[in-house]
Amino acid sequence: MKRYLQILFSASILIFTSCEDKENSNKREPENQTESTVTTPEPAKTKQAPNNQKKEDQWVNIDGPLITQKELIPFLTEYGKENPEDRVRIITRFGDIEVLLYKDTPLHRANFIYLVKLGYFDNTFFHRVAQNFVVQGGNSDNTDTPRKRTKIGSYLIPSEFEAGHRHTRGAFSAAKYAEQNVSKASSPYEFFIVQSARGAHHLDNDHTVFGRITRGMEVVDEIAKQDVGEGEWPNLNIHIKMEIIE
16 A cells, blocks of 8 residues: 555656746646556655644545546536536635636536536645646545545546637646646646746646636635645645535
8 A cells, every 4th residue: 555655646746747847947847647657767755644643534435437538528528518517616724716617628627527526626635836836736645535536537638728728827727647648638637726927828738728716816825835845745735625616
């Protein structure tokens, strides 16, 4: 189990290794890898709970089919028709962040609503913080996160660049795999919010922007100020809970 978690966390840290920010070489591109595609030469160390607090893995019963790549587009297309919601609230200890998901990125919107309703994001973290660049969420070092991913499925969402949304401040965008991803397909599980006032336009047409923050950018700014350690992982975990805004 320890080796399995090491591989998972190595994958999370590789989120940003394939392409550097052209404005600042210390700020790398938000990307995501799972253990099936990890090519890191050295696994990261398992993270420990802050302040000697015991981590509590909160198993969520995933009530849904195992999604395969072959069935992904028909599944999300139908799910999107039956679930038209486009507003989500992200709850953190710093306050709430409200997100409007774009209907002209239908696969990404449907996938995100699906995961919110399943409870996937609950008990995940904002696990990577890069001040004046982005904050990224949807992963954790709790054992329930890889379990939930296994129950939901291993798949990629086709890019939806044709919608034309750009990485301005407050853009809500999808992380993607760093390796063997010439189509620039999105990870279904991890997202990032552009925090920089200048935006992050070198990511345009490289990551799919599928929403924007409508309320709570001051919360994003507060998250961006937090002290971080290896891999820009916050020293104190920033837990996430999500809900649909009716």
